[in-house]
Amino acid sequence: MSSERFLVSGFFALGLAILGGYAISQTATPVMAQEDGPGPNLVIDVGGSTSGQIVIDMLSDVAPNHVAQIVALAKAGEYDNVVFHRVIDGFMAQTGDVQFGKQGGDTAQAGMGGSAMPNLPAEFSSVSFDRGVVGMARAADPDSANSQFFIMFAPAPHLDGQYTVVGRVVSGMDVVDAIKKGAGSNGEVDGPDVMAKVTVAE
Numbered sequence: 001m002s003s004e005r006f007l008v009s010g011f012f013a014l015g016l017a018i019l020g021g022y023a024i025s026q027t028a029t030p031v032m033a034q035e036d037g038p039g040p041n042l043v044i045d046v047g048g049s050t051s052g053q054i055v056i057d058m059l060s061d062v063a064p065n066h067v068a069q070i071v072a073l074a075k076a077g078e079y080d081n082v083v084f085h086r087v088i089d090g091f092m093a094q095t096g097d098v099q100f101g102k103q104g105g106d107t108a109q110a111g112m113g114g115s116a117m118p119n120l121p122a123e124f125s126s127v128s129f130d131r132g133v134v135g136m137a138r139a140a141d142p143d144s145a146n147s148q149f150f151i152m153f154a155p156a157p158h159l160d161g162q163y164t165v166v167g168r169v170v171s172g173m174d175v176v177d178a179i180k181k182g183a184g185s186n187g188e189v190d191g192p193d194v195m196a197k198v199t200v201a202e
Contacts, residue, residue, distance in 0.1 A: 040071055041201040042167065044079075048193030052175035054151075055201075056134055056167040063123040066136055066145065066166045071200050073098060073115055073147055079198035084179050085110035088187035091156065093179045094137055095195055096148035103194045111137075111188075114146030122164055129159040132169035132176070151176050 042056040058067045073079055078098040085101050086094040095101065099113025122142040129135060129152055137148035145164055153176070169176060182189040 039202055040067075041170070042070065042074060043199045043201055044172075044195050045197040046175055046179065046193055047196035049180045049191070050175060050178035050193055052172055052178070054172035054175050055170050056151075057170045058167040059127070059165065062125045062127055063136075063164050063166045065120055066123055066164050069117055069120060069147070070149070070166060073117065074198045074200050077198075078115060078147070079195055081194055081196060082198075083107055083110060083189070083192040083194045085189060085192055086150075086187040087179055087182045087189050087192070088153075088185075089181045090154055091187075092150040092152050093176060094148060094150040094187075096137070098147050107192075111148070114148070117146065119143060120145045120164075124161050124163075125165055126161075127165040129156045129163070129165070130168075131155055132173055133165055134167040134169065135159065135163040135165050138163065153177065 038060070040058050040060070042058055044054040044056070046052055046054060058070065060067045079096065081103045082095055082098055082101045083103050084093050084095045085097060085107065094111070097110050097113045098115045101107055101110040101113065120136075120143065122145070124142075127133065131152055131154050133152045134149055135152070136145035137150055138145040149166060151169060180189055180191070180193045181187070
């Protein structure tokens with residue numbers, strides 16, 4: 001196997017759905033220049049080993065129910081102090097477990113929880129999982145997404161049509177790139193970075 005590629009054998013949390021053995025390129029990707037759409041925007045202040053702000057343009061026209069749930073959780077402060085519990089270099093950074101992922105608590109089960117809100121029926125679309133795209137984590141059941149989401153470091157077309165796309169990073173991709181990475185194929189992070197504050201700009 002080339003040193004520029006690796007096999008992703010892991011799980012997306014909530015229960016977790018097996019991704020399988022897909023080769024993801026780790027070659028340099030161009031700096032992303034995405035236009036900010038009508039929003040709303042999810043504004044994430046990151047703390048920990050790195051700090052900075054990530055702005056995500058939420059795609060209400062693509063996944064209205066998922067976006068509405070994320071916005072509601074953010075406005076209620078549920079995402080504040082939630083860790084990036086699973087981060088795989090060259091693939092994605094996952095966060096959003098408001099049940100088990102709060103910094104300062106017992107995060108041993110981070111990635112296994114959701115929120116008090118109901119699970120969501122899938123809203124699959126033709127939007128491709130490119131660098132900077134944000135998708136919803138789910139279990140094997142396509143209709144099991146709840147609060148967790150992931151941000152892509154690099155394109156992963158094998159996820160297209162399998163996970164609901166909810167947004168794309170329009171600012172702060174350098175901060176995403178600097179999020180502390182996990183060890184091993186499943187990407188669990190020891191001493192993870194955190195979404196210190198998450199707000200909504202409409």
